[in-house]
Amino acid sequence: MSSVLRCSTKLRAARLPAARALSTTARLRAEQPFFPNEPSAPSVKTAIPGPKNKAAAAELDEVFDVRSLNMLTDYTQSVGNYIADLDGNKLLDVYAQIASIPVGYNNPHLQKVAQSPEMTTSLINRPALGNFPSADWSHILKTGILKAAPKGLDQVFTAMAGSDANETAYKAAFMYYRQLQRGGPQVEFTEEELKSTMENQGPGSPQLSILSFKSAFHGRLFGSLSTTRSKPIHKLDIPAFDWPQATFPTLKYPLEEHAQENAAEEQRCLQEVEELIKTFHNPVAAVMVEPIQSEGGDNHASPAFFRGLREITKRNNVLFIVDEVQTGVGATGKFWAHDHWNLETPPDMVTFSKKAQTAGYYFGNPALRPNKPYRQFNTWMGDPSRALIFRGIIEEIERLGLVEHTRITGDYLYAGLQGLAQKYPEHFQNLRGKGQGTFIAWDTPKRDAFVAKAKEVGVNIGGSGQSAVRLRPMLVFQQHHADILLESIEKIIKLL
Amino acid sequence: MSSVLRCSTKLRAARLPAARALSTTARLRAEQPFFPNEPSAPSVKTAIPGPKNKAAAAELDEVFDVRSLNMLTDYTQSVGNYIADLDGNKLLDVYAQIASIPVGYNNPHLQKVAQSPEMTTSLINRPALGNFPSADWSHILKTGILKAAPKGLDQVFTAMAGSDANETAYKAAFMYYRQLQRGGPQVEFTEEELKSTMENQGPGSPQLSILSFKSAFHGRLFGSLSTTRSKPIHKLDIPAFDWPQATFPTLKYPLEEHAQENAAEEQRCLQEVEELIKTFHNPVAAVMVEPIQSEGGDNHASPAFFRGLREITKRNNVLFIVDEVQTGVGATGKFWAHDHWNLETPPDMVTFSKKAQTAGYYFGNPALRPNKPYRQFNTWMGDPSRALIFRGIIEEIERLGLVEHTRITGDYLYAGLQGLAQKYPEHFQNLRGKGQGTFIAWDTPKRDAFVAKAKEVGVNIGGSGQSAVRLRPMLVFQQHHADILLESIEKIIKLL
Numbered sequence: 007m008s009s010v011l012r013c014s015t016k017l018r019a020a021r022l023p024a025a026r027a028l029s030t031t032a033r034l035r036a037e038q039p040f041f042p043n044e045p046s047a048p049s050v051k052t053a054i055p056g057p058k059n060k061a062a063a064a065e066l067d068e069v070f071d072v073r074s075l076n077m078l079t080d081y082t083q084s085v086g087n088y089i090a091d092l093d094g095n096k097l098l099d100v101y102a103q104i105a106s107i108p109v110g111y112n113n114p115h116l117q118k119v120a121q122s123p124e125m126t127t128s129l130i131n132r133p134a135l136g137n138f139p140s141a142d143w144s145h146i147l148k149t150g151i152l153k154a155a156p157k158g159l160d161q162v163f164t165a166m167a168g169s170d171a172n173e174t175a176y177k178a179a180f181m182y183y184r185q186l187q188r189g190g191p192q193v194e195f196t197e198e199e200l201k202s203t204m205e206n207q208g209p210g211s212p213q214l215s216i217l218s219f220k221s222a223f224h225g226r227l228f229g230s231l232s233t234t235r236s237k238p239i240h241k242l243d244i245p246a247f248d249w250p251q252a253t254f255p256t257l258k259y260p261l262e263e264h265a266q267e268n269a270a271e272e273q274r275c276l277q278e279v280e281e282l283i284k285t286f287h288n289p290v291a292a293v294m295v296e297p298i299q300s301e302g303g304d305n306h307a308s309p310a311f312f313r314g315l316r317e318i319t320k321r322n323n324v325l326f327i328v329d330e331v332q333t334g335v336g337a338t339g340k341f342w343a344h345d346h347w348n349l350e351t352p353p354d355m356v357t358f359s360k361k362a363q364t365a366g367y368y369f370g371n372p373a374l375r376p377n378k379p380y381r382q383f384n385t386w387m388g389d390p391s392r393a394l395i396f397r398g399i400i401e402e403i404e405r406l407g408l409v410e411h412t413r414i415t416g417d418y419l420y421a422g423l424q425g426l427a428q429k430y431p432e433h434f435q436n437l438r439g440k441g442q443g444t445f446i447a448w449d450t451p452k453r454d455a456f457v458a459k460a461k462e463v464g465v466n467i468g469g470s471g472q473s474a475v476r477l478r479p480m481l482v483f484q485q486h487h488a489d490i491l492l493e494s495i496e497k498i499i500k501l502l
Numbered sequence: 503m504s505s506v507l508r509c510s511t512k513l514r515a516a517r518l519p520a521a522r523a524l525s526t527t528a529r530l531r532a533e534q535p536f537f538p539n540e541p542s543a544p545s546v547k548t549a550i551p552g553p554k555n556k557a558a559a560a561e562l563d564e565v566f567d568v569r570s571l572n573m574l575t576d577y578t579q580s581v582g583n584y585i586a587d588l589d590g591n592k593l594l595d596v597y598a599q600i601a602s603i604p605v606g607y608n609n610p611h612l613q614k615v616a617q618s619p620e621m622t623t624s625l626i627n628r629p630a631l632g633n634f635p636s637a638d639w640s641h642i643l644k645t646g647i648l649k650a651a652p653k654g655l656d657q658v659f660t661a662m663a664g665s666d667a668n669e670t671a672y673k674a675a676f677m678y679y680r681q682l683q684r685g686g687p688q689v690e691f692t693e694e695e696l697k698s699t700m701e702n703q704g705p706g707s708p709q710l711s712i713l714s715f716k717s718a719f720h721g722r723l724f725g726s727l728s729t730t731r732s733k734p735i736h737k738l739d740i741p742a743f744d745w746p747q748a749t750f751p752t753l754k755y756p757l758e759e760h761a762q763e764n765a766a767e768e769q770r771c772l773q774e775v776e777e778l779i780k781t782f783h784n785p786v787a788a789v790m791v792e793p794i795q796s797e798g799g800d801n802h803a804s805p806a807f808f809r810g811l812r813e814i815t816k817r818n819n820v821l822f823i824v825d826e827v828q829t830g831v832g833a834t835g836k837f838w839a840h841d842h843w844n845l846e847t848p849p850d851m852v853t854f855s856k857k858a859q860t861a862g863y864y865f866g867n868p869a870l871r872p873n874k875p876y877r878q879f880n881t882w883m884g885d886p887s888r889a890l891i892f893r894g895i896i897e898e899i900e901r902l903g904l905v906e907h908t909r910i911t912g913d914y915l916y917a918g919l920q921g922l923a924q925k926y927p928e929h930f931q932n933l934r935g936k937g938q939g940t941f942i943a944w945d946t947p948k949r950d951a952f953v954a955k956a957k958e959v960g961v962n963i964g965g966s967g968q969s970a971v972r973l974r975p976m977l978v979f980q981q982h983h984a985d986i987l988l989e990s991i992e993k994i995i996k997l998l
Contacts, residue, residue, distance in 0.1 A: 073875035144562040206742035228725030246702035379569035
C-alpha cells in the first residue's frame with residue numbers, strides 16, 4: 007500500500023488509546039454520520055417486491071433474464087448505506103451490489119469525479135490502452151490504482167472485471183513458468199511450439215495448470231471457471247481444464263477453543279497442496295487463493311496457513327496469486343486482506359475488482375511482464391473511466407479514514423453478533439470474521455428464509471455457500487447502522 | 503435491426519438516383535463536414551514519437567507495459583477523425599482505437615450523454631445487473647442496445663468486452679447443447695453430473711467444443727483464445743482446449759476474374775466444416791465465425807459461403823454464432839456485416855463490442871436462456887455507463903445516416919484505391935472490401951514499413967495478419983478525408 011494510505015492508518019492507530027473496547031465505543035458514539043441526508047432507519051411501505059417492482063420486472067423480462075433479480079433499484083433515491091426500490095421502500099444495504107459498493111450510494115465526492123472534464127473525455131474517447139493511452143494515464147495510475155498497490159507490488163495490468171483480472175494473471179503465470187523452463191526471456195520459441203500452439207496442442211499450448219481450492223470462487227469464464235469450485239450450478243455443462251484442487255481448511259469455532267485442531271487441519275491442507283504441486287499430472291504454474299473464500303461460504307484460514315502457502319510456493323518455484331476481488335479495498339479492516347498475514351515476501355500477483363470498480367492484477371517482479379509485446383494484450387485493457395472512479399474511492403477512503411473506521415466498526419458489530427449468538431445459538435453457528443472488519447458471517451439452518459425475511463424488516467442482506475449469511479456492508483457503515491442491523495437480525499429470527 | 507434504423511436507411515436509399523457513381527460523387531461533394539472544428543489536413547510538427555511523447559512513455563513504462571505503445575494521445579486535442587499526440591501532431595486516424603471509435607473524437611452528442619444525470623448515477627452507483635438492475639435498465643436496453651439488435655434477435659446478455667461476450671455466448675451454446683442431449687430444460691442434472699463437474703470432469707464438465715476457423719480472432723481469455731487462430735504470439739504458453747479448426751476460404755482477387763475458383767474454394771471449406779462437425783472427437787456445440795476475419799488479415803468470404811455455413815449448422819443441430827466485435831456497428835455499410843448475407847434464418851447468437859463501446863451477445867431463441875437462474879451470471883454483467891454511450895452512438899448514427907453514409911464513402915474510397923492499385927501494382931495486392939463500406943484492406947510486401955511511414959505523412963493506420971494494411975476509419979469519415987488518405991497513401995509509397 008502507498009505511503010500515503012499507510013501513513014494515514016498509522017496516524018489513526020497511534021491516536022487510539024490502549025483500552026481498545028472502551029475507546030472504540032466512545033469513538034464510534036462521537037462519530038458524525040458520513041451521509042447527513044441518509045434515512046435514520048429503513049422504511050418498508052409495501053411487500054417486497056411491491057406492485058411497481060413487479061410490473062417493471064415483467065417488462066424487463068421481455069429482453070433480459072430476470073430470474074436472478076433481487077430487486078429493481080431506484081438509484082436516484084438510494085443514498086449512503088440505503089438502497090431504494092421503485093415502491094418507495096428504503097433498505098439498509100449490507101450486501102452492497104455483491105460487495106462492490108465501497109463509499110455509499112450517491113457519494114458526493116464520486117459525483118464530482120463523475121462530472122469532471124476528465125471523466126467526460128475518458129467516456130467519449132475510449133482508448134485502446136495498450137496502443138494509445140491518454141497522456142495522463144500514467145498520472146491516473148500513480149494517483150489511483152497504484153497508490154493503493156499492495157506492499158511490494160508496483161506494477162499493474164488493468165482489466166475489466168474479476169474474471170478477466172484472474173485469467174490475465176493466470177496467463178502471466180503460464181508465460182512466466184514456460185520462460186523459466188526455456189531458460190530465460192531471451193530464448194526464442196521453437197518451430198514446434200509455434201506450429202503446435204496453432205493447433206491448441208503442446209508444447210506450444212502446454213498442459214499446465216493452476217491449483218485452486220475446494221469451495222473457491224475465481225470467476226466464470228473458461229479459465230477462471232476451471233479454478234472455481236463453489237457450486238455445481240456455476241460449472242455444469244461448461245468444458246473445464248483438468249486442473250487440481252486442494253482442500254481448504256475447515257476451521258472449528260470459536261477459534262480459541264479449537265486452536266490445536268485447527269492448526270492440524272491447516273497443516274494437513276498445506277501438505278495436500280505441496281503433494282499436488284509435486285505430483286499432479288498437469289504441472290502447476292501457480293497457486294490461486296482467496297484470503298477469505300467469499301462466494302464459497304465465508305471460509306477463513308489463519309495467517310499462518312497463508313504464510314505456509316507462500317513458503318510452499320516459493321520452495322516449489324510456483325507463483326502465488328491472491329484473489330482479492332471480494333476481500334480487497336478495506337472491508338476486512340486492512341486495505342488488502344492479505345495485509346493481515348505479515349508475509350515475508352509479497353504474493354507474486356494480487357487481483358482486484360468489485361469495490362475497486364475497475365479490475366486487474368498487481369505484480370512486482372518485472373519478469374512477470376511477458377518477454378515480448380502483444381502477448382498480454384487486448385483492445386481496451388480496462389477502462390480509464392472506471393480507473394477515475396477508483397481514484398475517487400481511494401481519495402474518499404483516505405479523507406474519512408475508512409479502513410481504520412471499518413476495523414473499529416467491525417469489532418463493534420462482531421461483539422453485538424456474539425451477544426446474539428449467545429442468545430439464539432440455534433440460529434448462529436460458526437460466527438466468524440473476528441478482527442476482519444465488517445467481513446463477518448455465520449451459518450444458520452434456515453439461511454434462504456433468513457435472507458428473504460430480511461427485506462420485510464428493511465435490510466438487504468446476502469448469503470454465501472450453502473448456509474452462510476454474509477455481511478458485506480460498505481466502508482461507510484457506522485455504529486448506528488450496526489445497531490439497526492443487530493436489532494433487525496433479532497427481528498428476522500423471530501419471524502422464522 | 504430496429505424499424506427506426508431500417509427506416510432511416512430506406513429513406514436515404516430512396517433518395518439516391520439510379521446513376522450511382524455520379525450521384526455518389528455529387529452527394530459526397532455537397533456534404534457538410536460533420537465536425538466543423540476538425541483540422542483541414544493532418545499536421546506533423548515533430549518526428550513521431552516526438553520529445554514529449556518519449557518522455558511521457560518512459561514515465562508510463564515504470565508501471566505499465568508500453569512495448570505495444572503506438573502513441574500517447576492527447577484526447578482533449580483530438581477531434582472528429584483527427585487524433586492528437588503530446589507534441590502537437592494531428593493525424594488523420596483510420597485505425598480509430600483498433601476499430602472501436604464510431605462517431606469521432608469528442609463528439610458533441612456523446613459529450614452531452616457523458617454529462618447527463620443518468621450517466622453520473624450509473625457511474626457512481628454501479629449495479630450488479632443480474633440482481634439489482636436500475637429501474638430504467640429495461641428502457642436503456644430497449645432504446646439502446648436492443649434498438650440496434652440484428653433482425654430476428656430480440657434478447658441480450660450484456661458483457662464487458664469482446665472476449666467475455668464471446669465466452670458467455672460459448673457458455674450459452676454448451677448449456678443449450680447439453681439440454682438438448684438431456685431431453686429438455688425440465689430434466690434435472692444427475693448426481694454424477696453434479697459430482698463430476700466439481701472435479702472438472704465429464705459428464706458434468708463435458709468435453710464439447712466450439713469450431714472456429716484458421717486465422718480467426720475471437721479474443722484472448724482461455725475459452726475465446728482456444729478459438730483464436732490468428733498468430734502464435736497470441737497463443738503461446740497458454741493451455742488451450744482441444745477444439746477443431748476449419749479452413750477459412752482464401753479468395754483470389756479481383757473476385758470477378760476468379761469467380762469459379764473461389765466458389766470451389768468456399769465449397770471445399772464448407773465440406774471441411776461439415777466433416778469436422780460429424781467426426782471431431784470432442785462434439786461441436788457451435789460454429790463461431792467472423793463476417794470478415796479482421797485481426798487475421800482481412801479475409802473475406804461470399805454471402806453464399808455464410809449461407810452455406812448457416813445451412814450446415816442447422817442440418818447438424820449445431821449453433822451458429824457470428825462474431826461482429828470488429829465488423830459490427832456500420833463500418834461495412836450495413837449496421838451488421840451479416841446483413842449482407844440475406845440469411846433465411848438469423849444466426850443463433852451475434853456478439854458485439856468495440857464500436858458499441860459495450861459488449862454482449864444477442865439471441866432470439868428463448869431456449870438459449872439457461873434453464874435455471876445463476877448459470878449465466880456475474881457481478882456486473884456489463885456496465886450501464888457504457889450502455890448509455892452505445893445508445894448515444896446509435897442516436898448519432900441515426901441522426902446523420904452514418905451507415906448509408908459509410909456505404910457511399912466506402913465506394914468512393916474503394917474506387918480511389920483501385921486507381922492507386924493500377925498505378926502501383928507492386929504495392930497493392932488483393933485489394934478487398936468492395937461494397938463493404940470502408941472495411942477495406944490490401945496486401946503489401948513492406949507492410950510494417952508502410953504502417954510506420956504513414957505517421958510521417960500524418961496518417962494513423964493499422965495492419966492485420968501478416969501483410970495486410972487494414973482501413974478502419976470511423977463512420978464520420980467523409981469524402982474529403984478519403985481524398986487526404988488517398989494522397990497520403992501515394993506519399994507513403996514514395997517513401998518506401
